[in-house]
Amino acid sequence: MWDYSEKVKDHFFNPRNAGVLDDANAIGEVGSLACGDALKLMLKIDPISERILDARFQTYGCGSAIASSSALTEMIKGKTIQEALAITNQDIADYLGGLPPEKMHCSVMGREALHAAIANYRGESWHDDHDEGTLICKCFGVSSRLIEETIRANGLTTVEEVTHYTKAGGGCTSCRTAIEEILARIASSREPQPAGKESAPAAPVLATRPLIEKIRRIEQELAAIRPLLARDHGDVELVDLQGQTIYLRLTGACSGCQLESITLSSIQARLQKALGERVRVVPVREISPAAAHCTP
Amino acid sequence: MNAAPIYLDNNATTRVADEVLTAMLPYFTEQYGNPSSIHAFGNKVARALKEARVQVQQLLGAAHDSEIIFTSGGTESNNTAIRSALQAYPQRKRIITTVVEHPAVLNLCKALQQQGYRVDYLPVDRYGRIDLDLYRALLAPDVAIVSVMWANNETGTLFPVEEMAEMARAAGVLFHTDAVQAAGKIPIDLKHTAIDMLSLSGHKFHAPKGIGVLYVRRGVRFHPLLLGGHQERGRRAGTENSAAIVGLGVAAVLAREALPYEMTAVKNLRDRLEQGILAQVPNVLVMGDPVNRLPNTTNIAFEYIEGEAILLLLNQHGIAASSGSACTSGTLEPSHVMRAMGIPHTAAHGTIRFSLSRFNTEAEIDRVLEVVPEIVRKLRALSPFWPKHQEAA
Ligand SMILES: Cc1ncc(COP(=O)(O)O)c(C=O)c1O
Numbered sequence: 078m079w080d081y082s083e084k085v086k087d088h089f090f091n092p093r094n095a096g097v098l099d100d101a102n103a104i105g106e107v108g109s110l111a112c113g114d115a116l117k118l119m120l121k122i123d124p125i126s127e128r129i130l131d132a133r134f135q136t137y138g139c140g141s142a143i144a145s146s147s148a149l150t151e152m153i154k155g156k157t158i159q160e161a162l163a164i165t166n167q168d169i170a171d172y173l174g175g176l177p178p179e180k181m182h183c184s185v186m187g188r189e190a191l192h193a194a195i196a197n198y199r200g201e202s203w204h205d206d207h208d209e210g211t212l213i214c215k216c217f218g219v220s221s222r223l224i225e226e227t228i229r230a231n232g233l234t235t236v237e238e239v240t241h242y243t244k245a246g247g248g249c250t251s252c253r254t255a256i257e258e259i260l261a262r263i264a265s266s267r268e269p270q271p272a273g274k275e276s277a278p279a280a281p282v283l284a285t286r287p288l289i290e291k292i293r294r295i296e297q298e299l300a301a302i303r304p305l306l307a308r309d310h311g312d313v314e315l316v317d318l319q320g321q322t323i324y325l326r327l328t329g330a331c332s333g334c335q336l337e338s339i340t341l342s343s344i345q346a347r348l349q350k351a352l353g354e355r356v357r358v359v360p361v362r363e364i365s366p367a368a369a370h371c372t373p
Numbered sequence: 374m375n376a377a378p379i380y381l382d383n384n385a386t387t388r389v390a391d392e393v394l395t396a397m398l399p400y401f402t403e404q405y406g407n408p409s410s411i412h413a414f415g416n417k418v419a420r421a422l423k424e425a426r427v428q429v430q431q432l433l434g435a436a437h438d439s440e441i442i443f444t445s446g447g448t449e450s451n452n453t454a455i456r457s458a459l460q461a462y463p464q465r466k467r468i469i470t471t472v473v474e475h476p477a478v479l480n481l482c483k484a485l486q487q488q489g490y491r492v493d494y495l496p497v498d499r500y501g502r503i504d505l506d507l508y509r510a511l512l513a514p515d516v517a518i519v520s521v522m523w524a525n526n527e528t529g530t531l532f533p534v535e536e537m538a539e540m541a542r543a544a545g546v547l548f549h550t551d552a553v554q555a556a557g558k559i560p561i562d563l564k565h566t567a568i569d570m571l572s573l574s575g576h577k578f579h580a581p582k583g584i585g586v587l588y589v590r591r592g593v594r595f596h597p598l599l600l601g602g603h604q605e606r607g608r609r610a611g612t613e614n615s616a617a618i619v620g621l622g623v624a625a626v627l628a629r630e631a632l633p634y635e636m637t638a639v640k641n642l643r644d645r646l647e648q649g650i651l652a653q654v655p656n657v658l659v660m661g662d663p664v665n666r667l668p669n670t671t672n673i674a675f676e677y678i679e680g681e682a683i684l685l686l687l688n689q690h691g692i693a694a695s696s697g698s699a700c701t702s703g704t705l706e707p708s709h710v711m712r713a714m715g716i717p718h719t720a721a722h723g724t725i726r727f728s729l730s731r732f733n734t735e736a737e738i739d740r741v742l743e744v745v746p747e748i749v750r751k752l753r754a755l756s757p758f759w760p761k762h763q764e765a766a
Contacts, residue, residue: 135757247705
């Protein structure tokens with residue numbers, strides 16, 4: 078079991094401000110059942126002073142997810158929006174006396190929910206993690222924006238750290254190269270620039286990387302195909318891309334049945350059309366043994 | 374809180390039985406000889422090892438005690454069995470196994486794939502069951518070995534390994550089973566099966582950790598994993614862990630005696646726990662095959678809440694269990710067994726495995742039944758999805 082601090086245990090066993098806030102005027106929801114954790118943050122903000130008068134949460138997730146949510150509500154109550162927005166995920170972790178490295182994503186989720194709630198209050202649209210153009214990790218729906226912000230805010234340098242903080246790369250692992258590229262870009266932008274040259278913001282990685290562009294197109298096409306499969310309780314997911322070969326995992330009713338080969342060939346045809354090149358679609362059946370758990 | 378702890382994680386490991394410990398102790402003190410030595414110190418130990426070998430032979434219903442090789446545990450036995458078959462049949466480049474094996478098989482197979490072997494992973498259905506027709510279709514003369522677990526550690530689901538071994542034999546293919554979770558919990562009678570190799574591990578049935586067995590049927594081609602001294606007839610080098618082997622022998626005797634109890638009383642306790650939870654808690658699902666199952670295991674998914682949080686609250690009440698949820702393992706996805714069964718995402722992160730032993734009591738089960746509904750209620754009250762589900766229902 079995790080080595081949780083006393084403060085984490087306290088906030089988990091005795092969560093503060095849990096439940097629904099009936100007169101909330103700011104609501105932020107992040108995460109999902111499929112991802113394994115989710116947080117709904119409800120705030121009551123005074124429109125004149127822009128002070129957070131009350132905060133409540135509902136959380137689905139592990140001990141540290143619940144503790145981080147509880148801590149967050151305690152930290153922001155009484156603060157103005159401006160003050161609250163200055164809170165970093167590290168502040169949440171510090172408030173709890175630290176989190177195990179693998180659990181830092183819980184603190185990031187807290188900050189995300191706070192920003193989503195404030196955007197909701199201001200009538201702004203929150204950068205949706207499922208905004209296709211910026212989605213890096215499909216398994217956990219993590220955008221390039223969140224990855225970049227988290228790398229910068231926490232000074233992360235390895236893919237493993239990015240996974241601990243954002244979950245990105247923790248599923249099928251096919252986005253690790255993309256994460257490495259983001260890390261490399263941020264690392265180079267951190268290096269001192271030669272005199273005279275202002276450190277221009279790095280060009281958006283997605284527009285300039287053919288591989289990522291291709292993955293994005295595939296994902297877009299799969300997103301269009303998914304509703305068709307969903308009728309038969311099926312789903313499809315991109316596992317890997319190597320040259321012209323696209324590895325897909327079919328799940329649900331469409332996996333394993335005789336219809337699979339039909340489904341695959343029609344998916345292949347659609348992907349060829351979308352990409353404008355010849356591709357081969359290969360079904361991936363086995364559960365990756367690398368991801369096999371060590372439940373004894 | 375102050376009550377005695379309740380241990381329901383016996384598929385992870387078990388307590389060493391008192392009789393086992395008592396039998397082992399002299400082998401640390403007076404009986405410290407090396408069984409390979411000629412003198413009296415060694416002789417006595419050699420005789421004790423011989424006795425333990427017979428005791429394990431009887432637990433497994435093996436035809437000969439020479440078919441029992443002592444190893445360091447389940448992991449070594451699995452590695453030895455599979456690598457031995459590949460060496461014995463160098464022309465054969467294929468392995469058949471399942472998606473739900475223990476990492477001691479899966480990660481080995483993954484490494485072998487890197488070396489050019491082809492591995493077919495049999496999928497399982499929603500109840501964790503294998504499609505035997507698919508298996509039959511995969512059996513071919515170029516398969517070096519089939520390795521299929523007898524009982525799944527997470528769900529307790531039993532695979533029809535005796536039938537599968539017959540099919541492998543008919544196809545001229547070696548059959549290995551990882552029986553680490555089955556040994557001591559269900560009857561095993563190897564001489565009446567076509568199973569060629571079998572792994573077991575002492576710490577799953579009240580022997581110490583770090584001792585196990587690989588059964589190799591007489592006549593099966595064998596290549597040792599560890600090379601060195603001539604111990605275990607040259608099939609497993611290294612000075613024997615004599616105290617642990619003696620303990621394993623006694624544990625085998627105790628397990629054989631307790632088997633009827635395991636199949637009735639322990640099973641009844643398991644059923645009492647499972648039925649009690651199903652009756653008191655809404656939105657729970659039993660994972661795995663409800664019929665073909667170990668008598669001691671139940672794996673229950675609690676929808677809309679997460680496993681680690683449940684375990685922490687159980688632990689607060691002194692109750693030890695385990696979870697296939699992402700958070701408990703340090704990875705971010707539910708266990709490979711849960712994913713392989715394709716269970717709904719509302720439930721995948723909320724699975725709890727309760728695994729009993731003959732040391733559990735009815736009073737303990739009843740205390741767990743008092744605590745669990747309360748814990749689930751508490752966590753569901755926190756969950757944003759539970760009210761949504763309630764509204765929809
Ligand atoms: C099914 C199964 N196989 C193998 C093992 C590994 O055995 P050991 O811990 O003795 O190496 C375990 C338990 O950890 C198991 O449950």
